[in-house]
Amino acid sequence: MERDSILDEIQELNLSYLLLVQRLLSEDRAIAMFRLKIDEPMADLLSSLSIKEISQLSRMNQLVSRPSFEDAAQLETLLRNQRGQGLTQTHLAMFMASPVLSS
Structure with missing residues (x-):
C-alpha cells in the first residue's frame, strides 16, 4: 500500500472517530466519558469542536485515538x-x- 494511501486512511479514521466521539457525548455524556476514558474538560473541548476544527485535527498524520x-x-x-x-x-x-x- 502506498504511503499516501495509508495517510488518507488514517485521516479518514480520525475524522470518523472524532465525529463518533461528538455523537456519543451528545447522546449520553456520562457513559461516553466512561467508555472513552476522558475527563470533564476533555469532554467539554471535544463537544465544542467546530467542523473546521475537527477537520484540522483529523488531518494529522497519526491516529488521534489509541x-x-x-x-x-x-x-x-x-x-x-x-x-x-x-x-x-x-x-x-x-x-x-x-x-x-x-x-
Missing part, C-alpha cells in the same frame, strides 16, 4: 481462557473499564 489495551499478556489471557468462555464479554468489559496504569 487502543486502551496496555497489557498484551492480560488481554491474551482474557481472550484465550478456556475456563471462562461464558464470561469473556464481562471480563473484557471490566478490563476495558479499568484505568490505564502508567509506569
Whole structure:
C-alpha cells in the first residue's frame, strides 16, 4: 500500500472517530466519558469542536485515538481462557473499564 494511501486512511479514521466521539457525548455524556476514558474538560473541548476544527485535527498524520489495551499478556489471557468462555464479554468489559496504569 502506498504511503499516501495509508495517510488518507488514517485521516479518514480520525475524522470518523472524532465525529463518533461528538455523537456519543451528545447522546449520553456520562457513559461516553466512561467508555472513552476522558475527563470533564476533555469532554467539554471535544463537544465544542467546530467542523473546521475537527477537520484540522483529523488531518494529522497519526491516529488521534489509541487502543486502551496496555497489557498484551492480560488481554491474551482474557481472550484465550478456556475456563471462562461464558464470561469473556464481562471480563473484557471490566478490563476495558479499568484505568490505564502508567509506569
